[in-house]
Amino acid sequence: MTLDRFYPIFDDVDWLHRMLPLGVKLVQLRIKDQPGQIVADQVAQARDLCREHGTTLIVNDYWQAAIDTGCDWVHLGQEDLDDADIAAIRRAGIKLGISTHDRGELDRALALEPDYVALGPVYPTKLKQMKWHRQGLEKVSEWKGLIGDLPLVAIGGMSVERAAGAFEAGADIVSVVTDITWNDDPENRVRDWLKATR
Numbered sequence: 001m002t003l004d005r006f007y008p009i010f011d012d013v014d015w016l017h018r019m020l021p022l023g024v025k026l027v028q029l030r031i032k033d034q035p036g037q038i039v040a041d042q043v044a045q046a047r048d049l050c051r052e053h054g055t056t057l058i059v060n061d062y063w064q065a066a067i068d069t070g071c072d073w074v075h076l077g078q079e080d081l082d083d084a085d086i087a088a089i090r091r092a093g094i095k096l097g098i099s100t101h102d103r104g105e106l107d108r109a110l111a112l113e114p115d116y117v118a119l120g121p122v123y124p125t126k127l128k129q130m131k132w133h134r135q136g137l138e139k140v141s142e143w144k145g146l147i148g149d150l151p152l153v154a155i156g157g158m159s160v161e162r163a164a165g166a167f168e169a170g171a172d173i174v175s176v177v178t179d180i181t182w183n184d185d186p187e188n189r190v191r192d193w194l195k196a197t198r
């Protein structure tokens with residue numbers, strides 16, 4: 001199964017209601033700082049909505065909620081891996097994407113046989129404070145050389161204008177948050193992304 005090249009990330013299922021009808025085929029639900037029941041409700045709603053639209057849903061962080069609701073994918077960062085029950089995730093038949101930022105993290109990720117690897121921040125991100133400032137397109141190419149056929153997701157400071165460069169450097173998929181969610185017209189921005197990545 002091939003993942004779409006455009007991988008937007010949203011923090012609430014309301015965004016999915018707005019964006020999936022436009023043609024988004026791969027999406028991450030990245031909920032932060034919400035009570036467990038809200039997370040469970042949001043994940044279940046997102047699962048149903050994505051099924052309706054033929055969209056692949058990737059649940060960030062909340063791997064147990066993904067198992068409990070019968071989701072197909074989770075995304076975990078390095079800190080998430082410290083607590084996650086990878087065997088339980090795999091037993092549930094769930095596919096796994098893992099964040100990486102340096103060689104040590106990449107080695108750790110590859111040992112878990114992930115279904116994609118994400119590298120970031122390719123460009124500086126305004127979304128969150130990070131230890132890494134800017135990995136650059138050279139590192140995208142280096143990562144692709146190291147992981148071969150495994151899908152590579154480029155994330156961090158990505159925009160419609162920067163997407164082509166990331167693909168040329170070797171990314172298979174480009175993931176994005178604020179270029180859409182902080183845009184004055186998020187729907188129109190998603191349409192631009194769809195045009196640029198189809």
Ligand SMILES: Cc1ncc(COP(=O)(O)OP(=O)(O)O)c(N)n1
Pocket residue numbers: 028030060061075076077078079080098099118119120153155175
């Ligand atoms: C596609 C993608 N890449 C990287 C991340 C970051 O994951 P993580 O390091 O666990 O940080 P949080 O997103 O959980 O704050 C991601 N979510 N998606």
Ligand SMILES: Cc1nc(C(=O)O)sc1CCOP(=O)(O)O
Pocket residue numbers: 099100119120121122124125126127128155156157158175176177178179
């Ligand atoms: C959630 C996340 N993870 C990153 C990583 O490098 O692991 S960068 C990032 C933020 C992406 O948001 P924006 O597209 O607004 O820069």
Ligand SMILES: [Mg+2]
Pocket residue numbers: 060061075076077080
């Ligand atoms: Mg995380």
